Amino acid sequence: MIDPQEIQIAAERIVDHVIRTPLLHSKPLSERHRALIYLKAEHRQRTGSFKVRGSANLVHALSPKDAEAGVVTASTGNHGIGVATAAASRGITCQIFLPANASPSKIADIHRLGAETTLIEATDSSFAEQAARAFADERHLAYVSPYNDPLIIAGQGTIGKEILEQAQSAELGAIDAVVVSVGGGGLISGIATWVKSHSPSTRIIGASALNDRAMAASVDVGRIMTPEFKPTFSDGTAGGLEAGTMTFDICRDLVDEWIDVSELEIAHAVRNLIDDHHQLVEGAAGVAISAATAWADGNPASTVVAVACGANVSSETVGAMLRMSAG
DSSP: OOOOHHHHHHHHHHHOOOOOOOOEEHHHOOOOOOOOSEEGGGSSTTTBBBTHHHHHHHHTTOOOHHHOOOEEOOOOOOOHHHHHOOOHHHHOOOEEEETOOOOOHHHHHHHHOOOOEEESOSSHHHHHHHHHHHHHHHHHHHOOSSSSSSSHHHHHHHHHHHHHHHHHHHOOOOEEEEEEEEEEHHHHHHHHHHHHHOOSSSSEEEEEOOOOOOOHHHHHHOOOOOOOOOOSSOOGGOOOOOTTOHHHHHHHHHHOOEEEEEEHHHHHEEEEEHHHHSSSOOOOOOOOOOOOHHHHHHHOOOEEEEOOOBOOOHHHHHHHHHHHOOO
Protein backbone atom coordinates (compact mmCIF):
# COMPACT_ATOMS: atom_id res chain seq x y z
CA MET A 1 0.00 0.00 0.00
CA ILE A 2 1.04 3.60 -0.49
CA ASP A 3 0.05 6.65 1.56
CA PRO A 4 -2.48 8.91 -0.18
CA GLN A 5 -0.27 11.81 0.89
CA GLU A 6 2.25 10.60 -1.68
CA ILE A 7 -0.37 11.26 -4.35
CA GLN A 8 -0.81 14.82 -3.07
CA ILE A 9 2.97 15.32 -3.29
CA ALA A 10 2.98 13.84 -6.79
CA ALA A 11 0.25 16.23 -7.91
CA GLU A 12 2.39 19.18 -6.81
CA ARG A 13 5.54 17.74 -8.38
CA ILE A 14 4.07 17.08 -11.84
CA VAL A 15 1.74 20.07 -12.18
CA ASP A 16 3.95 21.73 -14.81
CA HIS A 17 4.46 18.51 -16.78
CA VAL A 18 0.92 17.19 -17.31
CA ILE A 19 -2.50 18.41 -18.38
CA ARG A 20 -5.43 18.37 -15.97
CA THR A 21 -7.63 16.39 -18.36
CA PRO A 22 -11.39 17.01 -18.48
CA LEU A 23 -14.12 14.83 -17.04
CA LEU A 24 -16.52 14.52 -19.98
CA HIS A 25 -20.18 13.53 -19.79
CA SER A 26 -21.08 11.07 -22.54
CA LYS A 27 -24.73 11.73 -23.27
CA PRO A 28 -24.96 8.97 -25.93
CA LEU A 29 -23.51 6.31 -23.63
CA SER A 30 -25.62 7.55 -20.73
CA GLU A 31 -28.82 7.34 -22.77
CA ARG A 32 -28.05 3.88 -24.16
CA HIS A 33 -27.11 2.40 -20.79
CA ARG A 34 -29.56 4.29 -18.53
CA ALA A 35 -26.86 5.74 -16.28
CA LEU A 36 -24.69 8.83 -15.98
CA ILE A 37 -21.45 7.85 -17.72
CA TYR A 38 -18.41 10.11 -17.67
CA LEU A 39 -15.02 9.75 -19.32
CA LYS A 40 -11.82 10.89 -17.63
CA ALA A 41 -10.13 12.01 -20.84
CA GLU A 42 -6.54 10.87 -20.38
CA HIS A 43 -6.54 10.19 -24.13
CA ARG A 44 -6.16 13.96 -24.36
CA GLN A 45 -3.13 13.98 -22.05
CA ARG A 46 0.06 15.67 -23.23
CA THR A 47 1.62 12.41 -24.48
CA GLY A 48 -1.66 10.83 -25.55
CA SER A 49 -1.66 8.64 -22.44
CA PHE A 50 -1.85 8.79 -18.65
CA LYS A 51 1.60 7.23 -18.38
CA VAL A 52 3.41 10.57 -18.32
CA ARG A 53 2.02 11.23 -14.84
CA GLY A 54 3.90 8.42 -13.11
CA SER A 55 6.96 8.88 -15.31
CA ALA A 56 7.20 12.59 -14.54
CA ASN A 57 6.76 11.95 -10.83
CA LEU A 58 9.62 9.46 -10.67
CA VAL A 59 12.01 11.21 -13.05
CA HIS A 60 11.56 14.59 -11.37
CA ALA A 61 12.01 13.02 -7.94
CA LEU A 62 15.51 11.77 -8.85
CA SER A 63 18.48 13.48 -7.26
CA PRO A 64 20.65 15.52 -9.65
CA LYS A 65 23.37 12.86 -9.38
CA ASP A 66 21.03 9.96 -10.23
CA ALA A 67 19.34 11.91 -13.02
CA GLU A 68 22.64 12.85 -14.64
CA ALA A 69 23.42 9.19 -15.38
CA GLY A 70 20.12 8.77 -17.27
CA VAL A 71 17.19 6.39 -16.87
CA VAL A 72 16.17 2.97 -18.15
CA THR A 73 12.72 1.48 -18.55
CA ALA A 74 10.66 -1.24 -20.23
CA SER A 75 7.41 -0.60 -22.02
CA THR A 76 4.87 -1.76 -24.58
CA GLY A 77 4.86 1.85 -25.79
CA ASN A 78 2.92 4.40 -23.76
CA HIS A 79 5.11 4.18 -20.67
CA GLY A 80 8.16 4.53 -22.89
CA ILE A 81 6.71 7.69 -24.42
CA GLY A 82 6.01 9.03 -20.93
CA VAL A 83 9.50 8.29 -19.64
CA ALA A 84 11.14 9.70 -22.78
CA THR A 85 9.08 12.86 -22.36
CA ALA A 86 10.01 13.21 -18.69
CA ALA A 87 13.67 12.51 -19.42
CA ALA A 88 13.71 15.13 -22.18
CA SER A 89 12.22 17.68 -19.77
CA ARG A 90 15.21 17.11 -17.45
CA GLY A 91 17.72 16.93 -20.28
CA ILE A 92 18.85 13.40 -19.43
CA THR A 93 19.34 10.25 -21.50
CA CYS A 94 16.79 7.46 -21.70
CA GLN A 95 17.05 3.79 -22.77
CA ILE A 96 13.83 1.86 -23.39
CA PHE A 97 13.40 -1.92 -23.76
CA LEU A 98 10.34 -3.07 -25.69
CA PRO A 99 8.79 -6.45 -26.60
CA ALA A 100 9.00 -7.54 -30.22
CA ASN A 101 5.31 -6.85 -30.81
CA ALA A 102 5.42 -3.22 -29.63
CA SER A 103 3.43 -0.83 -31.83
CA PRO A 104 5.65 0.65 -34.58
CA SER A 105 3.84 3.98 -34.24
CA LYS A 106 4.64 4.11 -30.52
CA ILE A 107 8.28 3.21 -31.18
CA ALA A 108 8.45 6.05 -33.71
CA ASP A 109 7.09 8.45 -31.09
CA ILE A 110 9.76 7.31 -28.62
CA HIS A 111 12.52 7.90 -31.17
CA ARG A 112 11.20 11.38 -31.94
CA LEU A 113 11.60 12.20 -28.26
CA GLY A 114 15.30 11.33 -28.45
CA ALA A 115 15.29 8.04 -26.51
CA GLU A 116 17.20 4.92 -27.50
CA THR A 117 15.33 1.62 -27.85
CA THR A 118 16.13 -2.09 -27.64
CA LEU A 119 13.68 -4.71 -28.91
CA ILE A 120 13.54 -8.00 -27.02
CA GLU A 121 12.84 -11.22 -28.94
CA ALA A 122 9.69 -11.96 -26.95
CA THR A 123 6.12 -10.72 -27.04
CA ASP A 124 5.56 -10.86 -23.26
CA SER A 125 6.47 -7.45 -21.82
CA SER A 126 7.73 -9.06 -18.60
CA PHE A 127 10.84 -10.23 -20.51
CA ALA A 128 11.52 -6.65 -21.56
CA GLU A 129 11.20 -5.63 -17.91
CA GLN A 130 13.73 -8.27 -16.85
CA ALA A 131 16.20 -7.14 -19.52
CA ALA A 132 15.77 -3.47 -18.61
CA ARG A 133 16.30 -4.09 -14.90
CA ALA A 134 19.44 -6.13 -15.62
CA PHE A 135 20.76 -3.35 -17.89
CA ALA A 136 20.07 -0.72 -15.23
CA ASP A 137 21.68 -2.79 -12.47
CA GLU A 138 24.82 -3.47 -14.51
CA ARG A 139 25.33 0.24 -15.23
CA HIS A 140 24.00 1.60 -11.92
CA LEU A 141 21.24 3.55 -13.64
CA ALA A 142 17.79 4.51 -12.33
CA TYR A 143 15.13 2.05 -13.48
CA VAL A 144 11.68 3.51 -14.11
CA SER A 145 9.21 0.67 -13.62
CA PRO A 146 6.02 0.73 -15.71
CA TYR A 147 3.98 0.02 -12.56
CA ASN A 148 6.01 -1.58 -9.74
CA ASP A 149 7.17 1.55 -7.92
CA PRO A 150 5.43 3.75 -5.32
CA LEU A 151 6.38 6.93 -7.21
CA ILE A 152 4.83 5.59 -10.42
CA ILE A 153 1.68 4.54 -8.58
CA ALA A 154 1.42 7.91 -6.83
CA GLY A 155 1.75 9.74 -10.14
CA GLN A 156 -1.05 7.71 -11.68
CA GLY A 157 -3.10 8.26 -8.54
CA THR A 158 -3.35 11.96 -9.37
CA ILE A 159 -6.07 10.92 -11.84
CA GLY A 160 -8.23 9.69 -8.96
CA LYS A 161 -7.64 12.97 -7.15
CA GLU A 162 -8.73 14.95 -10.20
CA ILE A 163 -11.82 12.80 -10.76
CA LEU A 164 -13.16 13.46 -7.26
CA GLU A 165 -12.30 17.16 -7.42
CA GLN A 166 -13.96 17.57 -10.82
CA ALA A 167 -17.03 15.63 -9.72
CA GLN A 168 -17.36 17.89 -6.68
CA SER A 169 -16.94 21.05 -8.76
CA ALA A 170 -19.62 19.85 -11.18
CA GLU A 171 -21.90 18.88 -8.26
CA LEU A 172 -22.31 15.35 -9.60
CA GLY A 173 -22.99 13.85 -6.21
CA ALA A 174 -21.60 10.47 -5.26
CA ILE A 175 -19.67 8.52 -7.89
CA ASP A 176 -20.85 4.94 -7.75
CA ALA A 177 -17.98 3.38 -9.69
CA VAL A 178 -14.65 4.20 -11.32
CA VAL A 179 -13.67 1.77 -14.07
CA VAL A 180 -10.02 1.34 -15.02
CA SER A 181 -8.29 -0.91 -17.54
CA VAL A 182 -5.57 -3.03 -15.94
CA GLY A 183 -2.20 -4.22 -17.20
CA GLY A 184 0.50 -4.17 -14.55
CA GLY A 185 -1.87 -2.43 -12.18
CA GLY A 186 -0.10 0.87 -11.56
CA LEU A 187 -2.99 3.00 -12.83
CA ILE A 188 -5.75 1.29 -10.89
CA SER A 189 -3.56 1.01 -7.77
CA GLY A 190 -2.99 4.75 -7.68
CA ILE A 191 -6.59 5.67 -8.47
CA ALA A 192 -7.97 3.17 -5.95
CA THR A 193 -5.62 4.41 -3.23
CA TRP A 194 -6.91 7.97 -3.53
CA VAL A 195 -10.56 7.20 -4.20
CA LYS A 196 -10.97 4.63 -1.42
CA SER A 197 -9.38 7.04 1.10
CA HIS A 198 -11.67 9.94 0.11
CA SER A 199 -14.84 8.21 -1.15
CA PRO A 200 -14.96 4.72 0.42
CA SER A 201 -18.37 3.89 -1.02
CA THR A 202 -17.16 4.30 -4.62
CA ARG A 203 -16.55 0.92 -6.19
CA ILE A 204 -13.33 0.35 -8.09
CA ILE A 205 -13.83 -1.84 -11.16
CA GLY A 206 -10.87 -3.51 -12.84
CA ALA A 207 -11.32 -4.02 -16.58
CA SER A 208 -9.27 -6.60 -18.45
CA ALA A 209 -8.95 -7.70 -22.04
CA LEU A 210 -10.20 -11.29 -22.00
CA ASN A 211 -7.24 -12.29 -24.19
CA ASP A 212 -4.63 -10.88 -21.81
CA ARG A 213 -5.67 -10.66 -18.14
CA ALA A 214 -2.58 -11.30 -16.04
CA MET A 215 -3.61 -9.25 -12.98
CA ALA A 216 -7.21 -10.47 -12.89
CA ALA A 217 -6.03 -14.08 -13.26
CA SER A 218 -3.48 -13.58 -10.48
CA VAL A 219 -6.08 -12.09 -8.13
CA ASP A 220 -8.39 -15.00 -8.98
CA VAL A 221 -5.86 -17.56 -7.71
CA GLY A 222 -4.34 -15.44 -4.94
CA ARG A 223 -0.80 -15.27 -6.32
CA ILE A 224 1.07 -13.77 -9.25
CA MET A 225 0.75 -16.10 -12.22
CA THR A 226 1.05 -15.98 -15.99
CA PRO A 227 -2.07 -17.00 -17.90
CA GLU A 228 -2.23 -17.89 -21.57
CA PHE A 229 -1.90 -14.75 -23.68
CA LYS A 230 -3.66 -14.18 -26.99
CA PRO A 231 -3.38 -11.18 -29.33
CA THR A 232 -5.37 -8.16 -28.17
CA PHE A 233 -6.25 -4.68 -29.38
CA SER A 234 -5.39 -3.56 -25.85
CA ASP A 235 -1.62 -3.57 -26.33
CA GLY A 236 -1.24 -0.98 -23.57
CA THR A 237 -2.32 -3.54 -20.95
CA ALA A 238 -0.71 -6.61 -22.51
CA GLY A 239 1.89 -8.84 -20.89
CA GLY A 240 2.75 -10.57 -17.65
CA LEU A 241 3.53 -9.23 -14.18
CA GLU A 242 6.90 -8.73 -12.59
CA ALA A 243 7.52 -11.17 -9.73
CA GLY A 244 6.70 -9.60 -6.38
CA THR A 245 5.03 -6.53 -7.85
CA MET A 246 3.50 -4.33 -5.16
CA THR A 247 0.46 -3.66 -7.34
CA PHE A 248 -0.79 -7.22 -6.77
CA ASP A 249 -1.55 -6.61 -3.09
CA ILE A 250 -3.18 -3.26 -3.82
CA CYS A 251 -5.38 -4.72 -6.58
CA ARG A 252 -6.32 -7.69 -4.41
CA ASP A 253 -7.34 -5.45 -1.50
CA LEU A 254 -8.84 -2.36 -3.19
CA VAL A 255 -10.42 -3.53 -6.46
CA ASP A 256 -14.05 -4.44 -5.81
CA GLU A 257 -14.95 -6.17 -9.09
CA TRP A 258 -13.33 -7.43 -12.27
CA ILE A 259 -14.88 -7.36 -15.74
CA ASP A 260 -13.42 -9.13 -18.78
CA VAL A 261 -13.88 -7.54 -22.20
CA SER A 262 -13.74 -9.41 -25.51
CA GLU A 263 -11.93 -8.14 -28.60
CA LEU A 264 -15.26 -7.45 -30.29
CA GLU A 265 -16.40 -5.41 -27.28
CA ILE A 266 -13.16 -3.41 -27.37
CA ALA A 267 -13.70 -2.70 -31.05
CA HIS A 268 -17.30 -1.62 -30.49
CA ALA A 269 -16.27 0.75 -27.68
CA VAL A 270 -13.63 2.42 -29.86
CA ARG A 271 -16.07 2.73 -32.79
CA ASN A 272 -18.77 4.19 -30.53
CA LEU A 273 -16.45 6.88 -29.20
CA ILE A 274 -15.55 7.87 -32.76
CA ASP A 275 -19.21 7.97 -33.80
CA ASP A 276 -20.56 9.55 -30.61
CA HIS A 277 -17.84 12.08 -29.82
CA HIS A 278 -15.56 12.16 -32.87
CA GLN A 279 -12.64 11.25 -30.63
CA LEU A 280 -10.13 8.45 -31.03
CA VAL A 281 -8.95 6.17 -28.23
CA GLU A 282 -6.74 3.12 -28.19
CA GLY A 283 -7.77 -0.40 -27.31
CA ALA A 284 -6.87 -0.13 -23.62
CA ALA A 285 -9.28 2.79 -23.26
CA GLY A 286 -11.90 0.74 -25.11
CA VAL A 287 -11.53 -1.92 -22.43
CA ALA A 288 -12.44 0.53 -19.66
CA ILE A 289 -15.29 2.13 -21.63
CA SER A 290 -16.81 -1.25 -22.52
CA ALA A 291 -16.56 -2.46 -18.93
CA ALA A 292 -18.12 0.78 -17.67
CA THR A 293 -21.15 0.34 -19.92
CA ALA A 294 -21.47 -3.29 -18.85
CA TRP A 295 -21.39 -2.25 -15.19
CA ALA A 296 -23.93 0.52 -15.88
CA ASP A 297 -26.28 -2.01 -17.51
CA GLY A 298 -26.37 -3.91 -14.24
CA ASN A 299 -26.63 -0.77 -12.11
CA PRO A 300 -29.18 1.55 -13.73
CA ALA A 301 -29.30 5.21 -12.67
CA SER A 302 -25.75 4.98 -11.32
CA THR A 303 -22.92 7.47 -11.88
CA VAL A 304 -19.92 5.83 -13.51
CA VAL A 305 -16.52 7.17 -14.56
CA ALA A 306 -14.45 5.29 -17.15
CA VAL A 307 -10.79 6.24 -17.43
CA ALA A 308 -10.07 6.70 -21.15
CA CYS A 309 -6.41 5.98 -20.60
CA GLY A 310 -4.86 6.71 -24.01
CA ALA A 311 -5.13 7.44 -27.71
CA ASN A 312 -1.80 6.20 -29.06
CA VAL A 313 -2.99 3.78 -31.70
CA SER A 314 -1.87 3.09 -35.25
CA SER A 315 -4.10 3.50 -38.28
CA GLU A 316 -3.67 -0.21 -39.00
CA THR A 317 -5.06 -1.16 -35.58
CA VAL A 318 -7.91 1.34 -35.86
CA GLY A 319 -8.80 -0.17 -39.23
CA ALA A 320 -8.80 -3.68 -37.79
CA MET A 321 -11.09 -2.62 -34.93
CA LEU A 322 -13.49 -0.85 -37.28
CA ARG A 323 -13.65 -3.86 -39.60
CA MET A 324 -14.33 -6.22 -36.72
CA SER A 325 -17.03 -3.98 -35.21
CA ALA A 326 -18.70 -3.56 -38.61
CA GLY A 327 -19.00 -7.29 -39.06
